[in-house]
Amino acid sequence: MTSIGRTADVLRVGNCSGFYGDRFSAMREMLEGGDLDVLTGDYLAELTMLILARDRAKDPSTGYAKTYLRQVEDCLGLAMERGVTLVANAGGVNPEGLATALVETAKKLGLSPRIGYVAGDDLTSRAGELELGEPLAAHAYLGAFGIAEGLRAGADVLITGRVTDASVIIGPAIAHFDWQRTDFDALAGATAAGHIIECGTQATGGNYSFFEEVGEMIRPGFPIAEIHDDGTSVITKHEGTGGAVTTDTVLAQLLYEIGDARYPGPDVTMRLDQVKVAQVGPDRVSLSGARGEAPPADVKVSCNALGGFRNEMVFVLTGLDIEAKAALVRRQFEDALQVQPAQVTWDLARTEHPDADTEQAATALLSVVARDSDERKVGRAFSNAAVEIALGSIPGFHVTTPPTRGQAYGVFTPGYVPQSAPDHHVVLPDGTRVTIDAPTQTQHVEPLTGEDATLPEAPTGETERAPLGAVCGARSGDKGGSANIGVWARSDAAFAWMVNTLTVSRLQELLPETASLTVRRTVLPTMRSVNFVVDGILGEGVAYNARFDPQAKGLGEWLRSRYVDVPKTLLQEAK
Template sequence: MTGAPTAGLRVGNCSGFYGDRFSAMREMLTGGPLDVLTGDYLAELTMLILGRDRMKDPSRGYAKTFLRQLEENLGLAKDNGVTIVANAGGLNPAGLADALRELADRLGLDVTIAHVEGDDLLPRAGELNLGSPLTANAYLGAWGIAECLRAGADVVVTGRVTDASVIVGPAAAHFGWARDDYDALAGAVAAGHVIECGAQATGGNYAFFTEHAIGTPGFPIAEIAADGSSVITKHDGTGGAVTVGTVTAQLLYEIAGARYPGPDVTARFDTIELAQDGPDRVRLSGVRGEPPPPTLKVCLNRLGGFRNEVTFVLTGLDIDAKAALVREQLETALKANPPAEVRWTLGRTDHADADTEEAASALLHCAVKDADPKVAGRAFSGAAIELALASYPGFHVTAPPSDASPYGVYTDAYVDAREVPHVAVLPDGTRVDIAAATEIRALSDVDDPALPEPLPQGPARRAPLGLVAGARSGDKGGSANVGVWARTDEAWRWLAHTLTTAELRTLLPETAELPVRRYLLPNLRAVNFVVDGLLGEGVSSQARFDPQAKALGEWLRSRQVDIPEVLL
């Protein structure tokens, strides 16, 4: 990958997860100029899915969607001079690289393919005290990608790298950044964090979506400068919107405190400055960087057992009594061979004097887990259905009985970065070892910044928090984060003093007994909360109604608080 060091780099994204819009790659390649097209295909749950694929066939373990996308678009990318970088290699980046070479030969294209490996620690799990997982993958950084690009690769595929690395690597190669150009690297990390999740940066899943014509949002682009600053934008004529609000929302997605650690740099998210730079253009600048921590995060997945569920529909009067009856009956039926875990949830979706049957109905959900698929399978669902003619009036369920399905358990671990190989396999097959960072700094929280001056006392009105604040939430293993931001300085002065940890626990009772941490990000007029344990053993364990906490922020915004009239 070449280019004058001062020339900007236009990096687009076409995937935020394995299953994202298939046509996005072509849309990005035909919608306007790009230098690099990236894709993020991996998540904690995806690694589990790929691990199960690899159990069935050792030659699998990568994102097959990416291969199908390139079958349609590899020639287009080559013609347009666009380099492609993606983490679609999953558990088998070498296998994906070989498949891409076969594809290029079949299509008659002169395309050079490289890959990055070393993240898969499964063969060394015992040695590294990681237990006996199904998958064990360290989060690598950007320098292997940069090495492949400097060697002239047209396509680079990786295994588990940090989500932003697919953006940082091309920028580092293009501008010739050194390992200690921390501010530039941190700026690229921030830009990468914004665009790696696809259309969430262009109006998708946005709290104030009613203020924009979202339609089908285009995918985001970061125009990265030599100093690491960037402009977040999208192709002209595509749907959605790029505003300070949409970029703020994505910056708050799945983070913790002001220090955002990575294998190459710790980015200071409390230094980020945002400014509208024209229609659908947001300038992101001022990001400071620090040396990375000495350890790399490792994503561990194991098979946890088997799960099953049934949802009883309770209609009309006496909802609580109906729920109590069927619960007592089912628990009695299961006493002879009870599942290891039984969880009941009653969703009061019913309305009094409803004009439709659905609006008159509540949902009683029962989920079970057990190591034995027979106990969690037909023994459970059969017992539930046997109550059909012997329980509450109006008995029915939302789906027929089913067999148990396996579920996974996610945990994270940390290993010394020097213990993890990081290898760039260049287009000619040369293997280049990428050294771990030599300058490191233990991660610590930033001291709490000073609170802004509170708003003067005045009349207030009981109203939903979301009238004056946006929110974005997500999952980090068994924990969840919810970032909340204000859109004016006055609203920030109120929010910073009002939305305390205690207030969050009051507004979201599910968090009341859990560890909750609050972080202030004044530059973004935001507070970020991390709730440990809300998601149990991670998304694949399905521990709650919203297993990835994607709507936790919207629940919070719907809660009523006393809001100063001046803000309304």
């Protein structure tokens, strides 16, 4: 076996990208900042896959993250000099195309890296036979064993298409420690580490409830996982970089985009309710206790389709009589529309303040969104109607943008196929094609919410009205058309209060937008956390733009801002 680590017992895996568009300089910063064995990057999301699929439909040679190609052009020599292996899912919908482009780039640089790629995730041409409908793109979330095979063969650069986000971290650990398919605990531990660092600086203070405690946040450092042969790890970052690695920054990321306590992946089902997080030094947090179970028999498929066309206009309402002004604008606009789109939705954001000392602070926003399969019905005729009423409408009438054409929007639908359905394979640096067999040991993954566990008794005593965020942190994100809200307490007493107070019905009271939706709660005592999944709040996915916050990034912070009766002892403790 080819080892990719400097030492046998620890593998240092860094990350330099959490999405397509992340900090360009991060690859160089990570390579120059200190020792690494592997540098990974996550460039894919559901919306990104749709964008890349549309790119490739226009030009078959594209469909990958071009940013990564430029980053490697800048840093390949440095990576090879330092002996750092590069692994990224930047291949998007065309990993072979990116691998080919990297080979050409290396030749121009006078370098000869060994480059391989993982493919087989693309099920688009087989979508019908696999009962996935007729999407523009259908890509299975592959696991990490193809990555491991490429690294065992000595790849200096290993490119993938759609794999699970954590797979780019798990794969190097499989190769280095020679883990097998049934090493479930070790695989689960690496999954936890991968889940934390794959979103980049979200693990080092970014998107973090208590950001004012972090310190220097101009350029947070990107995270590193020091993975051990039993799957335990330490999350850290390069010395001297911004941000921080604390139990809370790590907990926040563990709660990001999860469901219940069983976190299924193509290689292992991780038990989140077993994970323990501990501060073991400055900017060093250990992950232990992860337990793994067999993976599900099916693998998830990202199905993206064009849902139709969309247009939006936003009216600015200033000063007094906001609701009356909104009602008049709506009546006038609907009268001016010559063609009726299939769907028209209105939203009034009451952002104005009484007796405001700036015009902007005295302003509310009224938006109207149209959707239709016929581009003409949401085109210039729609947005022109918003302008045509201008001189005969409310006082102070104006809009935020000029009339525009409609834009295509996407719809995400998760699909599931047997683990054996994708043609999972890796093309090694010498051109050899190696098929990656599906796991033979699988299970039906039953939901695990922890609601039947014995919960701690809530503290009693005098209470005070205060924001939930005075004693709890939160992290939220999108899960297809649903969203998750992970909430964690900062002490045992605060958890005992939170877990008894923040029930599903209480959440729906605090967040009225969720009241008509199905909400599921999971209790995670080892992390002093609860997680909520709100089904359908994002409509048909991120690209659908169903609400003001289409990726549910701020949903957790909205929850933290709501006032509840908090025991005074907890408020004193939090100061």
